[in-house]
Each structure stands twice: as C-alpha cells, then as structure tokens.
Amino acid sequence: MSGTVDHIENLYNKAKQYTETSIELYKLSAIDTSADVVSSLASRAILILVISTCIIFLNLGLALYLGDLLGDYFKGFLIVALFYLLLAIIIYFFNKTLIRKPITNLMITKLMKPRLKEKEIEEVIANSNNRNNGTIH
Numbered sequence: 656m657s658g659t660v661d662h663i664e665n666l667y668n669k670a671k672q673y674t675e676t677s678i679e680l681y682k683l684s685a686i687d688t689s690a691d692v693v694s695s696l697a698s699r700a701i702l703i704l705v706i707s708t709c710i711i712f713l714n715l716g717l718a719l720y721l722g723d724l725l726g727d728y729f730k731g732f733l734i735v736a737l738f739y740l741l742l743a744i745i746i747y748f749f750n751k752t753l754i755r756k757p758i759t760n761l762m763i764t765k766l767m768k769p770r771l772k773e774k775e776i777e778e779v780i781a782n783s784n785n786r787n788n789g790t791i792h
Contacts, residue, residue, distance in 0.1 A: 721735070
C-alpha cells in the first residue's frame with residue numbers, strides 16, 4: 656500500500672513540475688516573441704525616421720532648385736507638394752497591398768516563430784518519451 660502511495664505521490668510531483676515548467680516555457684516564449692516584434696518595429700521606425708529626414712531635406716533642396724529655375728520659389732514648392740499629393744492618392748488606393756499586407760505578414764511571421772519552436776520542443780519531448788518507453792523515472 657505504501658509503495659502505491661509513493662508512486663502516486665511521485666507521479667503527482669512530476670506532473671506538477673512538468674506543468675510549472677510548461678507555464679514558465681510559455682511565459683519565456685511570449686517574452687521572446689514580444690521582444691522580437693518590438694525590436695523589429697523599433698528598428699524599422701528608426702530607419703523610417705532617418706530616411707524621412709533625408710527625404711525632407713532633399714525635397715527642400717529640390718523645391719528651391721525648381722523655384723530658382725522657374726523664377727519663383729513658391730512654384731518649386733508647389734510642384735513638390737503636388738507630387739506628394741499624387742503620391743498620397745496612389746498610396747490611398749493601394750493601401751492594402753502596399754502597407755497593410757506587408758505589415759500583417761511581418762507580424763504573423765514574428766508571432767508564429769515561437770510556434771515553430773514549440774513544435775520542435777514537443778518533438779524532442781516525444782522522442783525522449785519514446786526512448787523511455789512511456790515510463791516515468
């Protein structure tokens with residue numbers, strides 16, 4: 656009788672330890688995923704900020720140059736503004752394919768990466784259990 660109780664107690668402790676380890680693994684996986692997504696978005700935001708600053712100065716130079724060629728600076732700025740208005744209209748109509756889909760795909764890729772890791776971990780656990788013939792030591 657005492658042996659059965661010891662086995663049940665041992666089994667309970669191992670199940671409890673497995674559950675706690677699994678929960679900790681999921682927490683760490685969520686933290687890893689969140690950090691990966693945030694760092695990816697932050698690096699892209701910084702890159703966009705630097706490129707935007709460069710583009711602003713290029714546009715100012717272009718507007719001043721066109722204005723000098725046309726004789727009035729406001730004409731150069733007007734041409735550059737109209738170009739960006741046309742660009743904004745194009746982006747508005749192709750928003751789904753140019754902006755939404757790439758960002759959605761990026762987020763899905765980053766968020767699904769842990770799922771792939773979990774499958775690998777489950778395969779290792781399954782292989783380990785197969786080697787042990789399903790017995791708990």
